[in-house]
Amino acid sequence: xxERTIPELVIxxxxxxxxxxxxxxxDGWSWKQITWLDFDREVKNIASFLLDAGxxxxxxxLIASSNSLDAIATEIAIFHLGGIIVPLSQNExxxxxxxxxxxxxxxxxxxxxxxxxxxIVNRADEFSSAGKIIFYPDVRIKHDRIINxxxxxxxxxxxxxxxxxxxxxxxxxxxxxxxxxxxxxxxxDSKEISQGAMVEILSQASKKYSQIGIEDQxxxxxxxxxPFSKFVxxxxxxxxxxxxxxxxxxxxxxxxxxxxxxxxxxxSDGLEAIYDxxxxxxxxxxxxxxxxxxxxxxxKYVFTDSMPKKEVxxxxxxxxxxLLEVPELNHLAx
Numbered sequence: 581x582x583e584r585t586i587p588e589l590v591i592x593x594x595x596x597x598x599x600x601x602x603x604x605x606x607d608g609w610s611w612k613q614i615t616w617l618d619f620d621r622e623v624k625n626i627a628s629f630l631l632d633a634g635x636x637x638x639x640x641x642l643i644a645s646s647n648s649l650d651a652i653a654t655e656i657a658i659f660h661l662g663g664i665i666v667p668l669s670q671n672e673x674x675x676x677x678x679x680x681x682x683x684x685x686x687x688x689x690x691x692x693x694x695x696x697x698x699x700i701v702n703r704a705d706e707f708s709s710a711g712k713i714i715f716y717p718d719v720r721i722k723h724d725r726i727i728n729x730x731x732x733x734x735x736x737x738x739x740x741x742x743x744x745x746x747x748x749x750x751x752x753x754x755x756x757x758x759x760x761x762x763x764x765x766x767x768x769d770s771k772e773i774s775q776g777a778m779v780e781i782l783s784q785a786s787k788k789y790s791q792i793g794i795e796d797q798x799x800x801x802x803x804x805x806x807p808f809s810k811f812v813x814x815x816x817x818x819x820x821x822x823x824x825x826x827x828x829x830x831x832x833x834x835x836x837x838x839x840x841x842x843x844x845x846x847x848s849d850g851l852e853a854i855y856d857x858x859x860x861x862x863x864x865x866x867x868x869x870x871x872x873x874x875x876x877x878x879x880k881y882v883f884t885d886s887m888p889k890k891e892v893x894x895x896x897x898x899x900x901x902x903l904l905e906v907p908e909l910n911h912l913a914x
Contacts, residue, residue, distance in 0.1 A: 593616060602816075649825050664761060713725055
């Protein structure tokens with residue numbers, strides 16, 4: 581393993597794969613194809629915006645979001661700058677977001693839940709350390725500290741050429757010992773994970789699941805801020821597989837039927853929710869056939885944080901799907 585940090589990993593993978601497809605994302609009625617080079621440009625646009633805004637190595641960014649493609653690109657951009665992500669669920673209430681942002685002195689805040697917009701506009705001054713509060717949805721905002729993500733990409737694109745050398749230098753100086761993420765567990769305790777530890781964890785997982793190839797297609801929709809929900813998406817980058825991410829749980833079943841993935845990333849709770857749907861309204865169809873149809877009929881593997889109830893495991897096995905618990909990822913914040 582030559583890579584010691586996430587920036588080194590991504591830079592090497594982009595050189596290796598270039599115009600190969602990495603992500604698919606829904607774009608209205610169709611799907612947008614995103615190559616490794618496309619992803620790299622988006623990451624650098626975000627990183628350029630952050631660098632121009634004064635975000636430096638060791639600075640922290642709170643991300644209250646599902647594990648969407650925008651959030652993944654944001655996290656990788658932060659890692660490129662030697663910054664630290666502080667993940668929270670997209671469903672977290674505003675009091676917890678403000679408390680966490682202030683207690684950890686976060687310099688940037690990214691939020692997915694646009695239902696919080698009006699309240700955040702009214703309480704923006706309570707974010708004592710955050711320079712900018714950025715909304716992923718394309719919402720109209722009249723506030724000097726609150727902007728939407730499209731403006732981040734547009735501004736970063738304009739700054740990228742000017743800041744290219746600075747960005748390259750900063751990324752090259754990221755150390756394996758630099759903290760990359762701070763995760764909180766259910767008891768409120770936090771755990772720091774370094775760049776080097778993150779790459780090592782991904783390396784261990786990739787060796788264990790070497791049956792996964794670069795032509796495999798993964799699919800996910802996860803809202804939690806757990807290490808599993810974050811790192812399993814980074815595993816796509818490490819292993820060079822293709823990926824698609826649903827925009828919402830409502831879109832999950834429509835999207836998966838169109839993507840027809842071979843790999844599903846899902847939490848134990850999510851698998852039990854899928855089980856409940858696939859064992860209802862059978863209309864003479866066996867539950868295993870309905871499950872395969874619900875999941876696009878090509879799923880071979882499910883990566884999960886912990887094994888679901890026995891009846892759920894048995895249904896997936898009868899449907900020809902292998903459940904793979906990933907212990908390297910699921911207890912990091914314990």
